[in-house]
Amino acid sequence: MDDKKLLALAKKNAAASLKKPKVTPKYDSTLPPDPEDVEQLKKFHNEMKKREF
Numbered sequence: 001m002d003d004k005k006l007l008a009l010a011k012k013n014a015a016a017s018l019k020k021p022k023v024t025p026k027y028d029s030t031l032p033p034d035p036e037d038v039e040q041l042k043k044f045h046n047e048m049k050k051r052e053f
């Protein structure tokens with residue numbers, strides 16, 4: 001593959017990755033909004049699942 005094709009492919013892939021919106025599930029509108037640190041809570045939950053009590 002020559003450099004021009006490789007550069008064009010890299011630009012295309014970079015542009016495509018920026019266009020993807022973050023998908024958030026939609027539930028009941030009466031529920032309170034999700035907390036701001038959802039990712040941190042998910043990591044914490046996954047770590048706690050690994051532990052044995």
